[in-house]
Amino acid sequence: DAGVTQSPTHLIKTRGQQVTLRCSPKSGHDTVSWYQQALGQGPQFIFQYYEEEERQRGNFPDRFSGHQFPNYSSELNVNALLLGDSALYLCASAVWGGNQPQHFGDGTRLSIL
Amino acid sequence: KNQVEQSPQSLIILEGKNCTLQCNYTVSPFSNLRWYKQDTGRGPVSLTIMTFSENTKSNGRYTATLDADTKQSSLHITASQLSDSASYICVVSARGNNDMRFGAGTRLTVKP
Numbered sequence: 001d002a003g004v005t006q007s008p009t010h011l012i013k014t015r016g017q018q019v020t021l022r023c024s025p026k027s028g029h030d031t032v033s034w035y036q037q038a039l040g041q042g043p044q045f046i047f048q049y050y051e052e053e054e055r056q057r058g059n060f061p062d063r064f065s066g067h068q069f070p071n072y073s074s075e076l077n078v079n080a081l082l083l084g085d086s087a088l089y090l091c092a093s094a095v096w097g098g099n100q101p102q103h104f105g106d107g108t109r110l111s112i113l
Numbered sequence: 114k115n116q117v118e119q120s121p122q123s124l125i126i127l128e129g130k131n132c133t134l135q136c137n138y139t140v141s142p143f144s145n146l147r148w149y150k151q152d153t154g155r156g157p158v159s160l161t162i163m164t165f166s167e168n169t170k171s172n173g174r175y176t177a178t179l180d181a182d183t184k185q186s187s188l189h190i191t192a193s194q195l196s197d198s199a200s201y202i203c204v205v206s207a208r209g210n211n212d213m214r215f216g217a218g219t220r221l222t223v224k225p
Contacts, residue, residue, distance in 0.1 A: 004156070035215075042117075042202050042215035043157070056212070090156055101147055104156030 004093050004105035012111045013081050021076040025093030026103045032074040035090040043090055049074050050096045086112045116140045117205050119216035127224055130193055134219045136186040136203030144208035148177050148188045151200045193223045
């Protein structure tokens with residue numbers, strides 16, 4: 001039973017570029033959340049998707065957008081990259097409305113030059 | 114100000130020793146509190162989850178406590194092992210929505 005998988009594992013971009021990160025949830029999960037984790041900090045909530053709709057959003061600008069597909073997988077898109085966007089981007093999945101903990105992927109390490 | 118504060122920021126202990134990590138929160142209304150372990154370069158993994166009515170929960174050598182009145186939680190690690198070296202993150206959820214607040218974590222290093 002595969003857990004949460006994310007791709008790519010590492011990515012290097014330059015300022016102003018655009019990036020797309022991908023996430024496949026754990027089998028049986030229908031909800032996907034995205035987090036940004038700066039070095040030495042806890043994860044910061046970006047947004048959550050369920051039934052292909054954004055259900056909740058954290059304090060992130062519109063440069064951060066996402067999508068969820070019918071198979072529950074999800075993408076995170078970031079436009080006009082800034083140096084400050086360098087971070088580990090984590091995807092977590094869960095069952096909507098459930099009380100079980102989220103399962104996290106190992107993240108995508110994004111570096112902006 | 115973060116609604117979840119963890120202390121200490123970092124901690125170094127010798128293998129075999131015990132340690133206790135602290136988490137104070139202001140999230141309200143409270144739904145549940147979770148402790149996660151995050152190894153370097155990996156995603157967080159859930160250790161324990163506690164609701165309002167629970168004041169202690171164990172998972173092997175990890176024991177979490179919760180005092181909902183004082184809004185404090187602790188994670189006690191017994192007989193530490195080198196593999197316990199990781200960041201430990203406290204996450205508090207508010208009742209009524211899916212809002213989860215993450216602490217900045219405590220970085221634990223266990224030395225031989």
